[in-house]
Amino acid sequence: MRVLFSKGFAALSKPRCGSTSLRRMLDPLLDPAAGDIAVNMGGERPPFHPHLTAPYLKQLLREAGHDADALEYIITVRHPVEMLWSYHKFFKPDLQSRYNFAPGWDASQPMGFERWLFEGRLGANPAWSALAPEWPSGRDLSHLSFEFCAMNRDGSLAVDEVFRIEEPQRLADWISEKVGRPVPVRHVNQSHEADLPPLGPEALARIRTMLPYESKLYGV
Secondary structure (H helix, E strand, C coil): CEEECCCCEEECCCCCCCHHHHHHHHHHHCCHHHCCEECCCCCCECCECCCCCHHHHHHHHHHCCCCHHHCEEEEEECCHHHHHHHHHHHHCCECCCCCCCCCCCCCCCECCHHHHHHHCCCCCCHHHHCCCCCCCCCCCCHHHCHHHHHECCCCCECCCEEEECCCHHHHHHHHHHHHCCCCCCCCCCCCCHHHCCCCCHHHHHHHHHHCHHHHHHHCC
């Protein structure tokens, strides 16, 4: 997550959606004297977090005395099957849907990807949930949805621009225009299509239910 008061915009970091590449593009632009904020890890700069939702980030900025509405907010998204596959590979859920960052995680009992789509769970900070649409739930994986990360309680967009990680030049062009000089495209890590497991119609329907915005955007 990056807040560039000096440039008039903030970049949200949706999990497994190219945030490392986005940080590499933005870090040379940070101006500490202007109070710009950069957060890479949880606990690094409370109450900020690398994966804050857009509504909650705005609330924190207002509480800190900033004019949150004066900023533009951007976010990058990824094909939902690739994003979920990347999350599963990186955080390795066990049969109790505990992840490798959680206490009690059992590496000896991994949960397979398709089973995780149906049985996996992912919680969220209650303060984030209070500002998000009501339907994302800790009983499934919908806390990874665009709706949870980038929409207000009433379902309206809380971000100004949405960029696909597959279109890095469009993102670089937007940032370049904002800062008044060329910003180079940074490499974007993407899942290789050959690595993705085949999914049946029921699994794809499950993804469409949990991640409706991204599923529609990418034609899932």
